[in-house]
Amino acid sequence: MSSVSLKQAVPNERKHQRRAAVMTGNGLISAVGYLSLQTKDLTGVIRNATDVLGLYETDTTSKKSYLAAQAAHHEIIYSAGDHDAVDHIGLVAKDSEALGIIREKVSRAKYRVIAEQPLDEAVGQGFAFVGPEGFTWQVYTEAASYSLVKNGGFGPDRFGHVNIQVIDTIAQRDFLVEVLGFRVSDRIGHDQAFFLRCNNDHHGIAVFKSSRAVLHHHAWQTQSIVDLGRLGDRLARRGSRLAWGPVRHGAGDNIAAYYVEPTGAVIELYTDLEMIFDPEREARLWAEDDLYWINQWDGQVPPGILDHGIPPLQR
Template sequence: MAFSPITHLRHFDIAVPDYQKQIDFYKNHWGLTVMEDDGGVTYFAAEGSPEQYSVRVRKSDEKRLDLVSFGAADRTAVDQLASDLIAKGVQLVGEPDDVKTLGGGYGFRFFDLEGRTIEVSADVATRKHRKVEEREDIPVKLSHVVLNSPEPEKMRAWYEQHLGFRLSDTLNHPQTGDLFYFMRCNAQHHSMAIARGPHASLQHASFELRGIDEYMRGSGRLMRAGFRKIWGPGRHRAGDNTFTYFIDPNGNTMEYTTELDAVDEDTWHPSIFDVREPETSDQWGTGGEMDEFITKEMFNDPDKGLYVAPPV
Protein backbone atom coordinates (compact mmCIF):
# COMPACT_ATOMS: atom_id res chain seq x y z
CA MET A 1 0.00 0.00 0.00
CA ALA A 2 1.07 3.59 -0.55
CA PHE A 3 1.26 4.49 3.12
CA SER A 4 1.48 2.75 6.48
CA PRO A 5 -1.37 3.92 8.73
CA ILE A 6 -0.36 1.75 11.69
CA THR A 7 1.80 3.42 14.34
CA HIS A 8 1.91 0.83 17.13
CA LEU A 9 0.27 -2.07 18.93
CA ARG A 10 -2.32 -0.97 21.51
CA HIS A 11 -3.80 -4.11 23.10
CA PHE A 12 -5.10 -7.62 22.57
CA ASP A 13 -8.46 -8.81 23.91
CA ILE A 14 -9.35 -12.37 24.89
CA ALA A 15 -12.48 -14.23 25.97
CA VAL A 16 -12.05 -17.05 28.48
CA PRO A 17 -14.27 -19.62 30.23
CA ASP A 18 -12.36 -19.47 33.53
CA TYR A 19 -12.69 -15.75 33.98
CA GLN A 20 -11.79 -15.39 37.66
CA LYS A 21 -8.58 -17.39 37.36
CA GLN A 22 -7.50 -15.25 34.40
CA ILE A 23 -8.24 -12.06 36.35
CA ASP A 24 -6.25 -13.34 39.32
CA PHE A 25 -3.37 -14.31 37.04
CA TYR A 26 -2.99 -10.89 35.41
CA LYS A 27 -3.70 -8.90 38.58
CA ASN A 28 -1.86 -10.82 41.29
CA HIS A 29 0.90 -12.62 39.38
CA TRP A 30 1.61 -11.16 35.93
CA GLY A 31 1.88 -7.62 37.33
CA LEU A 32 -0.84 -5.70 35.49
CA THR A 33 -3.17 -3.05 36.92
CA VAL A 34 -6.97 -3.25 36.80
CA MET A 35 -8.36 -0.16 35.12
CA GLU A 36 -12.01 -1.15 34.98
CA ASP A 37 -13.98 -4.27 35.97
CA ASP A 38 -17.73 -4.76 35.59
CA GLY A 39 -17.73 -8.42 36.59
CA GLY A 40 -17.76 -9.68 33.03
CA VAL A 41 -15.11 -7.57 31.29
CA THR A 42 -11.85 -6.42 32.87
CA TYR A 43 -9.31 -3.99 31.40
CA PHE A 44 -5.67 -4.34 32.46
CA ALA A 45 -2.95 -1.72 31.97
CA ALA A 46 0.83 -2.05 32.11
CA GLU A 47 2.18 0.48 34.62
CA GLY A 48 4.80 1.94 32.28
CA SER A 49 2.50 2.38 29.28
CA PRO A 50 0.35 5.39 28.31
CA GLU A 51 -2.17 3.03 26.68
CA GLN A 52 -5.45 2.81 28.56
CA TYR A 53 -5.09 -0.96 28.62
CA SER A 54 -2.81 -3.65 27.25
CA VAL A 55 -5.17 -6.61 27.55
CA ARG A 56 -8.91 -6.95 28.00
CA VAL A 57 -10.47 -10.12 29.42
CA ARG A 58 -14.11 -11.02 28.74
CA LYS A 59 -16.07 -13.79 30.44
CA SER A 60 -17.39 -16.27 27.88
CA ASP A 61 -18.36 -19.91 27.51
CA GLU A 62 -15.97 -20.12 24.56
CA LYS A 63 -12.28 -19.31 24.55
CA ARG A 64 -11.25 -16.99 21.72
CA LEU A 65 -9.13 -14.05 20.66
CA ASP A 66 -11.61 -11.18 20.63
CA LEU A 67 -9.39 -8.75 18.73
CA VAL A 68 -5.99 -7.17 18.23
CA SER A 69 -5.89 -3.37 18.33
CA PHE A 70 -3.41 -1.07 16.60
CA GLY A 71 -2.95 2.70 16.75
CA ALA A 72 -3.12 5.13 13.84
CA ALA A 73 -1.66 8.64 13.62
CA ASP A 74 -4.96 10.53 13.40
CA ARG A 75 -8.59 10.42 12.25
CA THR A 76 -7.58 11.07 8.66
CA ALA A 77 -5.39 7.97 8.66
CA VAL A 78 -8.26 5.93 10.11
CA ASP A 79 -10.66 7.14 7.42
CA GLN A 80 -8.14 6.58 4.64
CA LEU A 81 -7.44 3.04 5.80
CA ALA A 82 -11.15 2.23 5.98
CA SER A 83 -11.64 3.50 2.42
CA ASP A 84 -8.66 1.50 1.16
CA LEU A 85 -9.84 -1.70 2.84
CA ILE A 86 -13.36 -1.34 1.45
CA ALA A 87 -11.91 -0.82 -2.04
CA LYS A 88 -9.93 -4.04 -1.61
CA GLY A 89 -12.97 -6.03 -0.57
CA VAL A 90 -12.10 -6.37 3.13
CA GLN A 91 -15.13 -6.98 5.34
CA LEU A 92 -15.61 -4.22 7.88
CA VAL A 93 -17.36 -4.85 11.18
CA GLY A 94 -18.43 -1.21 11.14
CA GLU A 95 -17.59 2.17 9.63
CA PRO A 96 -15.17 4.52 11.45
CA ASP A 97 -16.90 6.00 14.48
CA ASP A 98 -16.36 6.90 18.13
CA VAL A 99 -14.76 4.02 20.02
CA LYS A 100 -17.00 2.82 22.85
CA THR A 101 -14.37 1.06 24.98
CA LEU A 102 -12.09 2.45 27.70
CA GLY A 103 -10.23 5.56 26.51
CA GLY A 104 -12.59 6.31 23.66
CA GLY A 105 -11.09 7.58 20.42
CA TYR A 106 -12.02 7.18 16.78
CA GLY A 107 -11.65 3.94 14.89
CA PHE A 108 -13.19 0.87 13.30
CA ARG A 109 -12.95 -2.91 13.21
CA PHE A 110 -12.58 -5.35 10.35
CA PHE A 111 -11.71 -8.98 9.68
CA ASP A 112 -8.24 -9.98 8.54
CA LEU A 113 -7.57 -12.64 5.92
CA GLU A 114 -8.42 -15.49 8.31
CA GLY A 115 -11.32 -13.82 10.10
CA ARG A 116 -9.71 -12.32 13.19
CA THR A 117 -11.18 -9.05 14.35
CA ILE A 118 -8.67 -6.20 14.02
CA GLU A 119 -9.21 -2.70 15.37
CA VAL A 120 -7.43 0.48 14.29
CA SER A 121 -7.98 3.69 16.25
CA ALA A 122 -6.68 7.20 16.84
CA ASP A 123 -7.27 9.93 19.44
CA VAL A 124 -7.53 7.44 22.30
CA ALA A 125 -7.02 9.15 25.65
CA THR A 126 -3.73 8.33 27.32
CA ARG A 127 -3.58 7.14 30.90
CA LYS A 128 -1.43 8.49 33.69
CA HIS A 129 1.51 6.10 33.72
CA ARG A 130 4.83 6.05 35.52
CA LYS A 131 8.41 4.95 35.23
CA VAL A 132 8.86 1.35 36.32
CA GLU A 133 11.62 1.41 38.90
CA GLU A 134 14.82 -0.62 39.17
CA ARG A 135 14.19 -4.21 40.35
CA GLU A 136 10.43 -3.76 39.89
CA ASP A 137 9.57 -6.97 38.06
CA ILE A 138 6.29 -5.96 36.38
CA PRO A 139 5.55 -5.29 32.71
CA VAL A 140 6.38 -1.87 31.31
CA LYS A 141 4.20 -2.38 28.24
CA LEU A 142 2.74 -4.89 25.82
CA SER A 143 5.56 -5.79 23.43
CA HIS A 144 4.04 -7.92 20.66
CA VAL A 145 1.49 -10.53 19.70
CA VAL A 146 2.07 -13.65 17.59
CA LEU A 147 -0.66 -15.25 15.49
CA ASN A 148 -0.75 -18.86 14.32
CA SER A 149 -1.77 -19.41 10.72
CA PRO A 150 -2.03 -22.51 8.50
CA GLU A 151 -1.01 -20.26 5.57
CA PRO A 152 1.54 -17.80 6.97
CA GLU A 153 2.80 -16.75 3.52
CA LYS A 154 -0.65 -15.45 2.62
CA MET A 155 -1.05 -13.79 6.01
CA ARG A 156 2.29 -12.03 5.69
CA ALA A 157 1.35 -10.70 2.25
CA TRP A 158 -2.06 -9.58 3.49
CA TYR A 159 -0.65 -7.56 6.39
CA GLU A 160 2.02 -6.04 4.15
CA GLN A 161 -0.43 -5.06 1.41
CA HIS A 162 -3.37 -3.97 3.56
CA LEU A 163 -1.81 -2.53 6.72
CA GLY A 164 1.71 -1.60 5.62
CA PHE A 165 3.61 -3.97 7.91
CA ARG A 166 7.24 -4.66 7.00
CA LEU A 167 9.15 -7.91 7.29
CA SER A 168 12.02 -7.79 9.79
CA ASP A 169 13.27 -11.40 9.82
CA THR A 170 12.21 -14.96 8.97
CA LEU A 171 12.70 -18.31 10.67
CA ASN A 172 13.05 -21.15 8.17
CA HIS A 173 13.55 -24.89 8.01
CA PRO A 174 14.98 -26.06 4.67
CA GLN A 175 12.58 -29.02 4.50
CA THR A 176 9.36 -27.42 5.75
CA GLY A 177 9.82 -23.83 4.60
CA ASP A 178 9.21 -20.56 6.43
CA LEU A 179 7.96 -21.03 9.98
CA PHE A 180 7.89 -17.53 11.41
CA TYR A 181 7.59 -14.01 10.00
CA PHE A 182 8.53 -11.10 12.27
CA MET A 183 6.54 -8.01 11.21
CA ARG A 184 7.01 -4.40 12.26
CA CYS A 185 4.90 -1.25 12.08
CA ASN A 186 7.49 1.07 13.67
CA ALA A 187 11.14 0.94 14.74
CA GLN A 188 10.50 -2.01 17.08
CA HIS A 189 11.77 -5.23 15.48
CA HIS A 190 8.30 -6.75 15.64
CA SER A 191 4.96 -5.72 17.05
CA MET A 192 3.36 -8.76 15.46
CA ALA A 193 4.61 -12.09 14.14
CA ILE A 194 2.97 -14.80 12.09
CA ALA A 195 3.78 -18.42 12.91
CA ARG A 196 3.01 -21.56 10.94
CA GLY A 197 0.43 -23.64 12.78
CA PRO A 198 -2.35 -26.12 12.12
CA HIS A 199 -5.12 -23.55 12.67
CA ALA A 200 -5.75 -19.86 13.29
CA SER A 201 -5.15 -18.96 16.93
CA LEU A 202 -3.24 -16.73 19.31
CA GLN A 203 0.26 -18.20 19.60
CA HIS A 204 1.44 -15.91 22.37
CA ALA A 205 1.37 -12.38 23.71
CA SER A 206 4.54 -10.79 25.05
CA PHE A 207 5.09 -8.14 27.73
CA GLU A 208 8.28 -6.11 28.04
CA LEU A 209 10.00 -5.65 31.39
CA ARG A 210 12.41 -2.85 32.31
CA GLY A 211 15.68 -4.78 31.89
CA ILE A 212 17.48 -8.08 32.33
CA ASP A 213 17.37 -8.05 36.13
CA GLU A 214 13.65 -7.25 36.24
CA TYR A 215 12.95 -9.84 33.55
CA MET A 216 14.82 -12.55 35.48
CA ARG A 217 13.17 -11.58 38.76
CA GLY A 218 9.74 -11.68 37.15
CA SER A 219 10.42 -15.02 35.49
CA GLY A 220 11.61 -16.48 38.78
CA ARG A 221 8.64 -15.09 40.69
CA LEU A 222 6.17 -16.80 38.36
CA MET A 223 8.12 -20.05 38.49
CA ARG A 224 8.09 -19.99 42.30
CA ALA A 225 4.35 -19.31 42.23
CA GLY A 226 3.90 -22.60 40.38
CA PHE A 227 2.83 -21.33 36.95
CA ARG A 228 3.80 -23.72 34.19
CA LYS A 229 6.90 -22.53 32.35
CA ILE A 230 7.28 -24.18 28.95
CA TRP A 231 10.42 -22.44 27.68
CA GLY A 232 13.13 -20.08 28.93
CA PRO A 233 14.79 -18.05 30.27
CA GLY A 234 16.75 -17.55 27.07
CA ARG A 235 17.51 -15.09 24.27
CA HIS A 236 16.23 -15.36 20.71
CA ARG A 237 18.40 -14.54 17.70
CA ALA A 238 15.75 -12.73 15.63
CA GLY A 239 14.97 -9.55 17.56
CA ASP A 240 17.75 -10.36 20.08
CA ASN A 241 15.17 -10.32 22.88
CA THR A 242 14.95 -12.45 25.99
CA PHE A 243 12.11 -14.92 26.53
CA THR A 244 10.33 -16.89 29.21
CA TYR A 245 7.02 -18.48 28.22
CA PHE A 246 4.27 -19.45 30.66
CA ILE A 247 0.85 -21.05 30.21
CA ASP A 248 -1.96 -18.97 31.68
CA PRO A 249 -5.01 -20.48 33.46
CA ASN A 250 -6.97 -20.77 30.19
CA GLY A 251 -4.20 -22.37 28.13
CA ASN A 252 -2.85 -19.27 26.37
CA THR A 253 0.90 -18.72 26.17
CA MET A 254 2.20 -15.51 27.76
CA GLU A 255 5.78 -14.25 27.50
CA TYR A 256 8.05 -12.03 29.56
CA THR A 257 10.72 -10.33 27.44
CA THR A 258 13.11 -7.40 27.32
CA GLU A 259 15.71 -5.72 25.09
CA LEU A 260 13.91 -6.25 21.78
CA ASP A 261 15.90 -4.79 18.88
CA ALA A 262 15.13 -1.43 17.30
CA VAL A 263 15.35 -1.26 13.51
CA ASP A 264 16.86 1.46 11.33
CA GLU A 265 14.42 1.62 8.42
CA ASP A 266 17.08 3.02 6.08
CA THR A 267 19.63 0.27 6.62
CA TRP A 268 17.77 -2.81 7.87
CA HIS A 269 17.77 -5.88 5.66
CA PRO A 270 15.71 -8.94 6.69
CA SER A 271 17.63 -12.10 7.54
CA ILE A 272 16.58 -15.73 7.22
CA PHE A 273 17.54 -17.82 10.25
CA ASP A 274 17.79 -21.62 10.10
CA VAL A 275 15.86 -23.13 13.00
CA ARG A 276 18.13 -26.21 12.96
CA GLU A 277 20.86 -24.05 14.49
CA PRO A 278 20.37 -24.02 18.30
CA GLU A 279 21.39 -20.37 18.53
CA THR A 280 18.42 -19.35 16.38
CA SER A 281 15.99 -20.27 19.12
CA ASP A 282 18.23 -19.48 22.08
CA GLN A 283 21.59 -17.71 21.84
CA TRP A 284 22.33 -18.37 25.52
CA GLY A 285 21.54 -22.08 25.49
CA THR A 286 19.81 -21.74 28.85
CA GLY A 287 16.13 -22.06 27.91
CA GLY A 288 16.12 -25.70 26.89
CA GLU A 289 15.68 -27.06 23.39
CA MET A 290 12.70 -25.97 21.30
CA ASP A 291 10.85 -29.25 20.78
CA GLU A 292 7.51 -30.63 19.58
CA PHE A 293 5.98 -30.32 23.05
CA ILE A 294 6.64 -26.58 23.22
CA THR A 295 5.43 -26.11 19.64
CA LYS A 296 2.20 -27.99 20.40
CA GLU A 297 1.57 -25.86 23.49
CA MET A 298 1.94 -22.71 21.40
CA PHE A 299 -0.49 -23.97 18.75
CA ASN A 300 -3.22 -23.18 21.31
CA ASP A 301 -6.85 -24.17 20.70
CA PRO A 302 -8.47 -23.33 17.34
CA ASP A 303 -9.92 -19.83 17.53
CA LYS A 304 -13.72 -19.98 17.76
CA GLY A 305 -14.14 -16.28 17.02
CA LEU A 306 -13.22 -16.17 13.33
CA TYR A 307 -15.52 -13.89 11.30
CA VAL A 308 -17.57 -13.25 14.45
CA ALA A 309 -17.05 -9.79 15.94
CA PRO A 310 -16.85 -9.69 19.76
CA PRO A 311 -19.86 -8.19 21.57
CA VAL A 312 -17.70 -5.53 23.27
Protein backbone atom coordinates (compact mmCIF):
# COMPACT_ATOMS: atom_id res chain seq x y z
CA MET A 1 0.00 0.00 0.00
CA SER A 2 1.30 3.45 -0.80
CA SER A 3 1.02 6.59 1.27
CA VAL A 4 -2.14 8.65 0.77
CA SER A 5 -2.80 12.09 2.27
CA LEU A 6 -4.93 11.81 5.33
CA LYS A 7 -8.42 13.21 5.25
CA GLN A 8 -10.03 15.01 8.15
CA ALA A 9 -9.97 12.85 11.27
CA VAL A 10 -13.22 11.34 12.39
CA PRO A 11 -14.27 11.87 16.01
CA ASN A 12 -12.39 9.65 18.39
CA GLU A 13 -14.95 7.28 19.91
CA ARG A 14 -12.38 5.43 21.99
CA LYS A 15 -13.32 4.45 25.51
CA HIS A 16 -10.38 4.12 27.86
CA GLN A 17 -11.05 0.69 29.29
CA ARG A 18 -8.46 -1.80 30.47
CA ARG A 19 -10.77 -4.64 31.29
CA ALA A 20 -11.49 -8.10 29.96
CA ALA A 21 -13.99 -8.62 27.17
CA VAL A 22 -17.55 -9.05 28.41
CA MET A 23 -20.47 -10.37 26.43
CA THR A 24 -22.88 -7.73 25.12
CA GLY A 25 -26.20 -8.27 23.38
CA ASN A 26 -27.58 -11.67 22.42
CA GLY A 27 -24.73 -12.98 20.30
CA LEU A 28 -23.90 -16.65 19.96
CA ILE A 29 -20.14 -16.36 20.54
CA SER A 30 -18.79 -14.77 23.73
CA ALA A 31 -15.07 -14.73 22.92
CA VAL A 32 -12.37 -15.75 20.49
CA GLY A 33 -10.90 -18.30 22.87
CA TYR A 34 -7.63 -19.51 21.37
CA LEU A 35 -5.61 -20.24 18.26
CA SER A 36 -4.00 -23.53 17.23
CA LEU A 37 -1.06 -23.44 14.79
CA GLN A 38 1.15 -26.09 13.24
CA THR A 39 4.82 -25.31 12.75
CA LYS A 40 7.99 -26.77 11.27
CA ASP A 41 10.02 -25.24 14.09
CA LEU A 42 8.34 -26.07 17.39
CA THR A 43 11.40 -25.21 19.46
CA GLY A 44 11.76 -21.83 17.77
CA VAL A 45 8.14 -20.79 18.18
CA ILE A 46 8.08 -21.82 21.85
CA ARG A 47 11.24 -19.80 22.49
CA ASN A 48 9.70 -16.82 20.71
CA ALA A 49 6.40 -17.13 22.58
CA THR A 50 8.05 -17.33 25.99
CA ASP A 51 11.19 -15.19 25.65
CA VAL A 52 9.91 -12.45 23.32
CA LEU A 53 6.14 -12.25 23.63
CA GLY A 54 6.07 -13.32 27.28
CA LEU A 55 3.62 -16.23 27.35
CA TYR A 56 4.16 -19.22 29.62
CA GLU A 57 3.77 -22.91 28.92
CA THR A 58 0.93 -24.58 30.78
CA ASP A 59 1.41 -28.04 29.28
CA THR A 60 3.83 -29.58 26.80
CA THR A 61 4.70 -32.79 25.00
CA SER A 62 7.37 -33.61 22.45
CA LYS A 63 5.00 -32.54 19.66
CA LYS A 64 2.71 -29.92 21.21
CA SER A 65 2.89 -26.89 23.48
CA TYR A 66 0.01 -25.14 25.24
CA LEU A 67 0.68 -21.51 26.18
CA ALA A 68 -1.23 -18.68 27.85
CA ALA A 69 -0.87 -15.11 29.04
CA GLN A 70 -3.36 -15.39 31.89
CA ALA A 71 -4.81 -18.04 34.21
CA ALA A 72 -6.09 -20.34 31.48
CA HIS A 73 -5.03 -23.76 30.22
CA HIS A 74 -4.22 -22.31 26.81
CA GLU A 75 -4.75 -19.32 24.58
CA ILE A 76 -2.51 -20.60 21.81
CA ILE A 77 -1.37 -24.10 20.87
CA TYR A 78 1.67 -24.89 18.73
CA SER A 79 1.97 -28.39 17.25
CA ALA A 80 4.88 -29.89 15.33
CA GLY A 81 4.02 -30.44 11.67
CA ASP A 82 5.39 -30.60 8.14
CA HIS A 83 4.05 -27.14 7.29
CA ASP A 84 3.46 -23.81 9.00
CA ALA A 85 -0.33 -23.58 8.98
CA VAL A 86 -3.44 -22.64 10.93
CA ASP A 87 -4.87 -25.78 12.48
CA HIS A 88 -8.01 -24.17 13.88
CA ILE A 89 -9.48 -21.17 15.67
CA GLY A 90 -11.37 -21.74 18.92
CA LEU A 91 -14.56 -19.79 19.60
CA VAL A 92 -16.34 -19.82 22.96
CA ALA A 93 -20.11 -20.26 22.59
CA LYS A 94 -22.26 -18.16 24.90
CA ASP A 95 -23.88 -21.27 26.37
CA SER A 96 -25.03 -24.76 25.41
CA GLU A 97 -28.13 -23.36 23.71
CA ALA A 98 -25.98 -21.09 21.55
CA LEU A 99 -23.75 -24.06 20.73
CA GLY A 100 -26.78 -26.00 19.51
CA ILE A 101 -27.98 -23.09 17.41
CA ILE A 102 -24.58 -22.75 15.74
CA ARG A 103 -24.44 -26.51 15.13
CA GLU A 104 -27.80 -26.35 13.36
CA LYS A 105 -26.74 -23.33 11.29
CA VAL A 106 -23.55 -25.13 10.24
CA SER A 107 -25.61 -28.14 9.11
CA ARG A 108 -28.06 -26.00 7.15
CA ALA A 109 -25.19 -24.19 5.44
CA LYS A 110 -23.63 -27.60 4.61
CA TYR A 111 -20.21 -26.83 6.07
CA ARG A 112 -18.15 -29.96 6.62
CA VAL A 113 -18.04 -31.05 10.27
CA ILE A 114 -14.74 -32.79 11.03
CA ALA A 115 -15.33 -33.59 14.71
CA GLU A 116 -18.37 -33.80 16.98
CA GLN A 117 -16.02 -33.58 19.97
CA PRO A 118 -13.38 -30.97 20.85
CA LEU A 119 -10.06 -31.26 19.05
CA ASP A 120 -8.05 -30.27 22.14
CA GLU A 121 -7.61 -31.09 25.80
CA ALA A 122 -9.10 -28.87 28.52
CA VAL A 123 -11.99 -27.89 26.28
CA GLY A 124 -15.57 -28.80 27.16
CA GLN A 125 -18.51 -29.62 24.91
CA GLY A 126 -18.05 -28.61 21.29
CA PHE A 127 -17.51 -29.48 17.64
CA ALA A 128 -15.22 -28.46 14.76
CA PHE A 129 -15.99 -27.68 11.12
CA VAL A 130 -14.36 -26.26 8.01
CA GLY A 131 -15.73 -22.86 6.98
CA PRO A 132 -15.20 -20.58 3.98
CA GLU A 133 -11.79 -20.68 2.29
CA GLY A 134 -10.59 -23.62 4.35
CA PHE A 135 -10.37 -22.20 7.86
CA THR A 136 -11.30 -24.69 10.59
CA TRP A 137 -13.37 -23.41 13.52
CA GLN A 138 -13.90 -25.14 16.83
CA VAL A 139 -16.91 -23.92 18.79
CA TYR A 140 -17.12 -24.91 22.44
CA THR A 141 -18.90 -23.97 25.66
CA GLU A 142 -16.09 -23.73 28.17
CA ALA A 143 -16.07 -20.22 29.59
CA ALA A 144 -12.96 -18.20 28.90
CA SER A 145 -10.98 -17.13 31.97
CA TYR A 146 -10.22 -13.43 32.21
CA SER A 147 -8.81 -13.25 35.70
CA LEU A 148 -5.72 -11.44 34.36
CA VAL A 149 -3.66 -13.34 36.90
CA LYS A 150 -0.14 -13.27 35.51
CA ASN A 151 2.56 -15.79 36.18
CA GLY A 152 5.13 -13.15 37.01
CA GLY A 153 7.63 -11.54 34.66
CA PHE A 154 6.58 -9.70 31.52
CA GLY A 155 4.02 -10.41 28.84
CA PRO A 156 0.53 -9.56 27.59
CA ASP A 157 -2.66 -9.80 29.64
CA ARG A 158 -4.65 -12.00 27.28
CA PHE A 159 -5.25 -13.23 23.75
CA GLY A 160 -7.26 -10.66 21.85
CA HIS A 161 -8.09 -11.28 18.20
CA VAL A 162 -7.07 -12.70 14.84
CA ASN A 163 -6.71 -11.10 11.44
CA ILE A 164 -7.33 -13.28 8.40
CA GLN A 165 -6.91 -12.52 4.71
CA VAL A 166 -9.39 -14.07 2.29
CA ILE A 167 -10.36 -13.84 -1.35
CA ASP A 168 -14.06 -13.18 -0.75
CA THR A 169 -14.48 -10.85 2.21
CA ILE A 170 -18.24 -10.50 1.69
CA ALA A 171 -18.77 -14.26 1.98
CA GLN A 172 -16.51 -14.43 5.05
CA ARG A 173 -18.36 -11.53 6.68
CA ASP A 174 -21.72 -13.14 5.98
CA PHE A 175 -20.52 -16.43 7.47
CA LEU A 176 -19.30 -14.75 10.65
CA VAL A 177 -22.50 -12.72 11.01
CA GLU A 178 -25.15 -15.22 9.95
CA VAL A 179 -23.69 -18.47 11.30
CA LEU A 180 -21.66 -17.30 14.30
CA GLY A 181 -23.52 -14.14 15.29
CA PHE A 182 -20.70 -11.60 15.01
CA ARG A 183 -21.45 -7.91 14.42
CA VAL A 184 -19.59 -5.57 12.06
CA SER A 185 -17.86 -2.71 13.89
CA ASP A 186 -16.03 -1.09 10.96
CA ARG A 187 -16.12 -1.59 7.20
CA ILE A 188 -13.39 -0.43 4.82
CA GLY A 189 -14.63 0.48 1.34
CA HIS A 190 -17.08 -1.89 -0.30
CA ASP A 191 -15.23 -5.10 0.53
CA GLN A 192 -11.60 -4.22 1.40
CA ALA A 193 -11.89 -5.14 5.08
CA PHE A 194 -14.35 -5.86 7.90
CA PHE A 195 -13.77 -5.67 11.64
CA LEU A 196 -16.20 -7.89 13.55
CA ARG A 197 -16.97 -8.24 17.26
CA CYS A 198 -18.57 -10.89 19.46
CA ASN A 199 -18.30 -9.00 22.77
CA ASN A 200 -17.29 -5.50 23.94
CA ASP A 201 -13.93 -5.62 22.16
CA HIS A 202 -14.05 -3.61 18.93
CA HIS A 203 -13.08 -6.74 17.03
CA GLY A 204 -12.33 -10.38 17.69
CA ILE A 205 -11.84 -11.15 14.00
CA ALA A 206 -10.67 -8.82 11.23
CA VAL A 207 -11.11 -9.88 7.60
CA PHE A 208 -8.93 -8.33 4.85
CA LYS A 209 -9.28 -8.80 1.09
CA SER A 210 -6.39 -10.63 -0.57
CA SER A 211 -5.52 -13.01 -3.40
CA ARG A 212 -5.07 -15.86 -0.89
CA ALA A 213 -6.46 -17.27 2.34
CA VAL A 214 -4.07 -16.87 5.30
CA LEU A 215 -3.91 -15.98 8.95
CA HIS A 216 -2.04 -12.68 8.84
CA HIS A 217 -1.65 -12.12 12.59
CA HIS A 218 -2.76 -13.04 16.07
CA ALA A 219 -3.03 -10.23 18.60
CA TRP A 220 -2.45 -9.93 22.35
CA GLN A 221 -3.67 -7.21 24.70
CA THR A 222 -1.26 -5.49 27.06
CA GLN A 223 -1.54 -2.68 29.60
CA SER A 224 0.41 0.21 28.16
CA ILE A 225 2.28 1.60 25.18
CA VAL A 226 5.37 1.17 27.39
CA ASP A 227 4.99 -2.60 26.90
CA LEU A 228 5.18 -2.08 23.13
CA GLY A 229 8.50 -0.30 23.56
CA ARG A 230 9.83 -3.09 25.73
CA LEU A 231 8.83 -5.61 23.07
CA GLY A 232 10.95 -3.64 20.61
CA ASP A 233 13.84 -3.72 23.09
CA ARG A 234 13.62 -7.50 23.49
CA LEU A 235 13.62 -8.00 19.73
CA ALA A 236 16.58 -5.65 19.25
CA ARG A 237 18.63 -7.52 21.87
CA ARG A 238 18.05 -10.68 19.82
CA GLY A 239 19.15 -9.06 16.58
CA SER A 240 15.60 -8.67 15.27
CA ARG A 241 13.24 -5.75 14.71
CA LEU A 242 9.62 -4.71 14.88
CA ALA A 243 7.94 -5.05 11.49
CA TRP A 244 5.65 -2.07 12.17
CA GLY A 245 4.83 0.35 14.92
CA PRO A 246 4.06 1.56 17.39
CA VAL A 247 1.11 2.84 15.36
CA ARG A 248 -2.41 3.95 16.25
CA HIS A 249 -5.11 2.50 14.02
CA GLY A 250 -8.33 4.30 13.14
CA ALA A 251 -10.55 1.22 12.98
CA GLY A 252 -10.42 0.07 16.60
CA ASP A 253 -8.30 3.02 17.78
CA ASN A 254 -5.73 0.65 19.31
CA ILE A 255 -2.02 1.39 19.56
CA ALA A 256 -0.11 -1.59 18.20
CA ALA A 257 3.31 -3.01 17.38
CA TYR A 258 3.95 -5.96 15.06
CA TYR A 259 6.70 -8.50 14.47
CA VAL A 260 7.02 -11.75 12.51
CA GLU A 261 7.18 -15.04 14.42
CA PRO A 262 9.05 -18.14 13.16
CA THR A 263 5.91 -19.61 11.55
CA GLY A 264 5.75 -16.68 9.13
CA ALA A 265 2.63 -15.27 10.79
CA VAL A 266 2.69 -11.82 12.41
CA ILE A 267 2.17 -11.18 16.12
CA GLU A 268 0.51 -7.96 17.27
CA LEU A 269 0.85 -6.53 20.77
CA TYR A 270 -1.72 -3.81 21.38
CA THR A 271 -3.31 -1.54 23.96
CA ASP A 272 -6.16 1.00 24.14
CA LEU A 273 -8.59 -0.87 21.88
CA GLU A 274 -12.05 0.68 21.53
CA MET A 275 -14.69 -0.98 23.68
CA ILE A 276 -18.27 -1.07 22.35
CA PHE A 277 -21.04 -1.36 24.94
CA ASP A 278 -24.00 -0.66 22.65
CA PRO A 279 -24.92 -3.90 20.81
CA GLU A 280 -26.80 -1.81 18.23
CA ARG A 281 -23.87 0.47 17.46
CA GLU A 282 -23.82 0.84 13.68
CA ALA A 283 -20.73 -0.03 11.67
CA ARG A 284 -18.46 2.85 10.74
CA LEU A 285 -17.73 3.10 7.03
CA TRP A 286 -14.30 4.24 5.88
CA ALA A 287 -13.20 5.16 2.38
CA GLU A 288 -10.59 2.66 1.21
CA ASP A 289 -8.10 5.38 0.26
CA ASP A 290 -8.47 7.25 3.56
CA LEU A 291 -5.58 5.58 5.35
CA TYR A 292 -6.59 7.15 8.66
CA TRP A 293 -8.43 3.85 9.19
CA ILE A 294 -5.16 1.94 9.33
CA ASN A 295 -2.73 4.59 10.62
CA GLN A 296 -3.97 7.72 12.40
CA TRP A 297 -0.51 9.19 12.84
CA ASP A 298 0.98 9.37 9.35
CA GLY A 299 -1.04 7.18 6.99
CA GLN A 300 1.98 5.01 6.24
CA VAL A 301 1.96 1.22 5.92
CA PRO A 302 5.36 -0.52 5.71
CA PRO A 303 5.96 -2.20 2.35
CA GLY A 304 5.42 -5.93 2.55
CA ILE A 305 3.78 -6.00 5.99
CA LEU A 306 0.54 -7.38 4.54
CA ASP A 307 2.40 -10.08 2.59
CA HIS A 308 3.08 -12.20 5.68
CA GLY A 309 0.81 -14.99 6.85
CA ILE A 310 0.26 -18.73 6.96
CA PRO A 311 -2.52 -20.72 5.25
CA PRO A 312 -5.21 -22.85 6.85
CA LEU A 313 -4.34 -26.53 7.21
CA GLN A 314 -5.76 -28.53 4.31
CA ARG A 315 -8.24 -31.14 5.53
